[in-house]
Amino acid sequence: MTVVHPPSSAVPGLLAGADPPFLSCLAWDAGAPWLLAAAGEAPKPFLGFLDPGRLWLLLLLAIVCAGVVACIGLARSGRPMKVRRMPALDAVDEAVGRATEMGRSVLFVPGLMDMNDIETIAGLTVLGRVSRTVAEYDAQVEVPTARSLVMTAARETVEAAYLAAGRSDSFNPDLIYYVTDEQFGYVAYLTGMMSRQKPAACFYLGKFFAESLILAETGNAIGAIQIAGTAEVSQLPFFVAACDYTLIGEEFFAASAYLSGEPDQLGSLKGQDVGKLFAASILVVGTALVTVGSILGPESAPAKAAAYLVGEILR
Amino acid sequence: MGDPRTIRVVVATDCGSTTTKAILIEEQEGVFRQTHRGEAPTTVEAPFADVTIGVINAVTELQELSGRRLVDDEGRIIRPARMENGRPIGCDIYISTSSAGGGLQMMVAGVVREMTAASAKRAALGAGAIVMDTIASNDRRRPHEQIQRIRELRPDMILVSGGTDGGDMKKVVEIAELIAPARPQPRFGGKYELPVIFAGNRDAASAVRDALAVPGIALSVVDNLRPTLEQENLGPARDRIHDVFLEHVMAHAPGYDRLMAWTDAPIMPTPGAVGDILQTIARRRGINAVGVDIGGATTDVFSVFSHEGAPVFNRTVSANLGMSYSISNVCAEAGLDAIMRWVHLPMDDRELRNRVKNKMIRPTTIPQTVEALVFEQAVAREALRLAYQQHKEFATTLSGVQQQRTVGDTFSQSSGGRTIVDSMALDLLVASGGVLSHAPRPAQTALMLIDSFEPEGFTTLAKDSIFMMPHLGVLASVHERAAMEVFERDCLVHLGTCIAPRGEGREGKPCLSCRIEPVAGANGAADDGSGAAFSGEIPWGELRRIPLAEGQEASARVEPVRGVDVGAGPGKPVERRVRGGAAGIVIDTRGRPLRLPEERSARCAAVARWMKEIGAID
Numbered sequence: 001m002t003v004v005h006p007p008s009s010a011v012p013g014l015l016a017g018a019d020p021p022f023l024s025c026l027a028w029d030a031g032a033p034w035l036l037a038a039a040g041e042a043p044k045p046f047l048g049f050l051d052p053g054r055l056w057l058l059l060l061l062a063i064v065c066a067g068v069v070a071c072i073g074l075a076r077s078g079r080p081m082k083v084r085r086m087p088a089l090d091a092v093d094e095a096v097g098r099a100t101e102m103g104r105s106v107l108f109v110p111g112l113m114d115m116n117d118i119e120t121i122a123g124l125t126v127l128g129r130v131s132r133t134v135a136e137y138d139a140q141v142e143v144p145t146a147r148s149l150v151m152t153a154a155r156e157t158v159e160a161a162y163l164a165a166g167r168s169d170s171f172n173p174d175l176i177y178y179v180t181d182e183q184f185g186y187v188a189y190l191t192g193m194m195s196r197q198k199p200a201a202c203f204y205l206g207k208f209f210a211e212s213l214i215l216a217e218t219g220n221a222i223g224a225i226q227i228a229g230t231a232e233v234s235q236l237p238f239f240v241a242a243c244d245y246t247l248i249g250e251e252f253f254a255a256s257a258y259l260s261g262e263p264d265q266l267g268s269l270k271g272q273d274v275g276k277l278f279a280a281s282i283l284v285v286g287t288a289l290v291t292v293g294s295i296l297g298p299e300s301a302p303a304k305a306a307a308y309l310v311g312e313i314l315r
Numbered sequence: 316m317g318d319p320r321t322i323r324v325v326v327a328t329d330c331g332s333t334t335t336k337a338i339l340i341e342e343q344e345g346v347f348r349q350t351h352r353g354e355a356p357t358t359v360e361a362p363f364a365d366v367t368i369g370v371i372n373a374v375t376e377l378q379e380l381s382g383r384r385l386v387d388d389e390g391r392i393i394r395p396a397r398m399e400n401g402r403p404i405g406c407d408i409y410i411s412t413s414s415a416g417g418g419l420q421m422m423v424a425g426v427v428r429e430m431t432a433a434s435a436k437r438a439a440l441g442a443g444a445i446v447m448d449t450i451a452s453n454d455r456r457r458p459h460e461q462i463q464r465i466r467e468l469r470p471d472m473i474l475v476s477g478g479t480d481g482g483d484m485k486k487v488v489e490i491a492e493l494i495a496p497a498r499p500q501p502r503f504g505g506k507y508e509l510p511v512i513f514a515g516n517r518d519a520a521s522a523v524r525d526a527l528a529v530p531g532i533a534l535s536v537v538d539n540l541r542p543t544l545e546q547e548n549l550g551p552a553r554d555r556i557h558d559v560f561l562e563h564v565m566a567h568a569p570g571y572d573r574l575m576a577w578t579d580a581p582i583m584p585t586p587g588a589v590g591d592i593l594q595t596i597a598r599r600r601g602i603n604a605v606g607v608d609i610g611g612a613t614t615d616v617f618s619v620f621s622h623e624g625a626p627v628f629n630r631t632v633s634a635n636l637g638m639s640y641s642i643s644n645v646c647a648e649a650g651l652d653a654i655m656r657w658v659h660l661p662m663d664d665r666e667l668r669n670r671v672k673n674k675m676i677r678p679t680t681i682p683q684t685v686e687a688l689v690f691e692q693a694v695a696r697e698a699l700r701l702a703y704q705q706h707k708e709f710a711t712t713l714s715g716v717q718q719q720r721t722v723g724d725t726f727s728q729s730s731g732g733r734t735i736v737d738s739m740a741l742d743l744l745v746a747s748g749g750v751l752s753h754a755p756r757p758a759q760t761a762l763m764l765i766d767s768f769e770p771e772g773f774t775t776l777a778k779d780s781i782f783m784m785p786h787l788g789v790l791a792s793v794h795e796r797a798a799m800e801v802f803e804r805d806c807l808v809h810l811g812t813c814i815a816p817r818g819e820g821r822e823g824k825p826c827l828s829c830r831i832e833p834v835a836g837a838n839g840a841a842d843d844g845s846g847a848a849f850s851g852e853i854p855w856g857e858l859r860r861i862p863l864a865e866g867q868e869a870s871a872r873v874e875p876v877r878g879v880d881v882g883a884g885p886g887k888p889v890e891r892r893v894r895g896g897a898a899g900i901v902i903d904t905r906g907r908p909l910r911l912p913e914e915r916s917a918r919c920a921a922v923a924r925w926m927k928e929i930g931a932i933d
Binding site for chain 1: 426427429430431452453455477478479482483484485486541544714715717718720721722724725728729730731732
């Protein structure tokens with residue numbers, strides 16, 4: 001049990017500095033009790049329409065959303081949305097071209113996780129582009145999966161890409177197949193297959209864990225062009241070191257907008273960047289206030305501003 | 316062909332589509348010099364239909380000018396050079412290039428457009444051909460469209476590549492199966508067999524041979540030009556193109572069988588010879604060089620840049636960028652606004668359109684007024700800029716190559732297919748073509764080159780005033796020293812040196828400080844006082860000319876401000892010897908990339924100021 005001194009404004013009739021007739025045994029939020037009860041009474045929760053303490057958060061949300069909507073509007077109006085070059089996605093043609101010239105297949109690995117994982121979905125988005133290029137070059141793409149649902153989704157993605165390229169007759173569903181749910185069973189199959197068939201281009205786009213380096217090293221050893229993409233931070237260094245090109249974290253999710261070039265997607269991507277820029281600027285301002293405040297003392301204006309930023313705005 | 320040490324007198328001709336140009340090269344006091352020049356209309360078309368008539372006419376003019384008898388009573392070039400009745404007669408060797416009848420027109424094919432097909436295109440262009448089209452399995456055309464295209468274009472020769480050794484066979488054979496039914500009709504001669512050179516996957520050679528075993532096609536197989544994707548081997552394909560050019564194409568062109576018998580070295584396609592001399596210069600001087608030849612219909616750009624320690628030669632032909640037949644296309648491609656940004660005089664749009672169309676239908680006209688000249692040079696700037704842009708996009712590192720990475724590459728993953736053309740590394744820029752060679756003032760040529768190529772760092776500017784480079788290209792294959800001596804002394808007219816920093820800055824703010832002191836000339840010439848010393852700061856947005864006569868050299872020390880690069884890295888000073896010329900030393904602080912003021916009156920004022928400063932206008 002903790003005795004608290006709530007602000008006088010929190011409870012009507014309470015005098016500032018007076019002994020609190022309250023006992024708090026309740027949850028805390030940002031350093032302030034959120035539920036108070038008079039001694040001897042049971043706390044009564046209530047549902048409010050709006051938490052006035054979080055109006056700042058509403059404002060921040062509105063700014064980010066407005067940024068996204070404005071950028072989508074600008075993109076739709078024809079204003080060019082510059083997205084920086086992503087060599088990994090530009091290299092798709094190069095990788096598929098290499099496979100075509102060498103008369104070998106393209107291997108696409110969509111990761112270990114199922115369709116409920118956002119990275120798997122992002123990977124299948126890129127698979128659409130890869131298979132379209134494969135169809136145009138009249139090459140072959142092989143997609144072994146670790147989840148049956150991913151296999152179904154991948155088949156539909158590849159079929160749609162072949163159809164869009166006008167080569168539906170070349171689509172072979174047997175090249176998109178399920179291997180096993182077991183992590184290392186799947187990896188053992190992949191490395192064995194890579195060593196035997198020596199695909200000229202390998203794509204690893206999805207959720208990866210310990211197998212990332214095993215796959216990337218095998219691909220490197222067989223002389224394939226390798227393009228990887230994952231948001232799994234711990235696996236990124238392995239992919240960067242062993243693959244030719246790597247989509248890093250956010251880049252992987254931006255791939256869809258980058259590849260499609262559609263105004264809505266590009267505008268949304270830009271809008272998110274505006275939000276990130278805004279968040280980063282708050283971080284910089286906060287850091288500066290806290291630093292200056294710690295030098296000038298807790299009663300200084302920067303220290304108070306920092307406390308307000310943390311306690312009220314970012315509450 | 317005799318011993319090069321016995322060669323004293325050389326006659327060289329270049330049989331162009333309209334004019335046959337002949338030059339006489341003689342050894343004088345131990346040094347080879349170009350002494351006389353003659354020209355005559357080319358006679359490859361009816362009613363003459365014999366190229367040798369034009370050659371003899373051009374050489375006859377040469378003999379009249381030089382006083383040396385070169386043609387005997389039977390209309391043959393006299394050899395060897397000797398004295399007869401106290402008068403010099405004959406020459407030791409006769410050599411020739413040819414671009415008559417449209418030059419060597421080729422089609423190339425490969426499996427992937429950006430890989431083997433691009434290599435085939437590089438091989439064909441490097442050999443001096445005009446590439447009419449590129450067939451590839453990913454060119455988005457249906458087979459019947461590709462067959463129709465081959466049939467319509469009627470190339471002189473087809474180069475087929477595709478697949479690495481041990482790689483793809485299916486698509487390579489499919490390409491051969493497109494050519495067989497197309498059976499393009501030859502441009503020359505009814506008995507002409509279409510030469511097809513196969514330079515692809517060696518495992519596919521026998522299947523290709525079977526597919527092309529049809530009447531009317533002469534197949535030859537050479538080494539794969541992409542044995543692996545990491546390696547490009549253009550030499551065998553280029554050599555074979557030269558051989559086939561002589562055996563098939565030239566042998567069927569009117570009068571070329573006689574001409575081939577006369578020459579002491581194989582006849583080369585004109586652009587191929589230009590490429591050869593540029594490579595020879597780059598190799599001997601250890602420099603990076605770019606050559607440009609802007610014609611009426613096309614613009615050729617040649618470059619030799621060092622890449623991974625070896626010089627790499629590239630040539631592009633911008634087929635629709637030229638100053639007469641293609642002038643409308645230049646206007647359409649660049650846009651009238653882009654052209655007009657170089658014009659400082661008020662001009663009426665309607666009048667300009669008329670001027671463009673008149674130039675197209677009357678290609679031999681030359682500007683009669685200052686306005687017409689300024690406009691024509693503005694068009695030339697854009698044609699050159701676009702041609703150089705296309706060249707940069709073509710002259711790239713190999714595509715489809717496996718990269719080796721480290722964790723340090725996380726945020727800088729460079730890809731294959733990057734351009735190897737680096738304006739900062741460019742040492743010599745050579746211009747030829749009417750609008751550049753015959754500009755009324757050398758400063759105009761220099762300014763056109765600077766505006767369109769935007770050289771960075773230190774770049775020597777020169778022009779080939781009488782288009783002698785093709786002759787010297789063939790001569791280099793016979794007598795390299797003679798070719799180099801003539802190139803240095805007579806071929807190039809040095810315009811000067813351009814010093815330009817990479818980067819951008821606000822107009823009027825400090826850019827660099829520079830100290831230039833004339834020293835003894837390149838050929839040992841003493842400082843005659845025509846070169847002025849200069850020392851001072853130059854702000855951004857300027858074009859400053861420091862006079863330094865041709866043959867003179869100066870020591871230049873340039874100290875850029877922080878963040879600005881003149882060749883040694885941002886903010887680092889550079890000290891180099893620079894060469895003078897008709898335009899002197901030009902210090903260009905307008906920034907790279909070059910941006911002109913947006914507002915019209917400010918832009919006109921700036922362009923006029925720059926032109927006056929460099930001496931392009933009064």
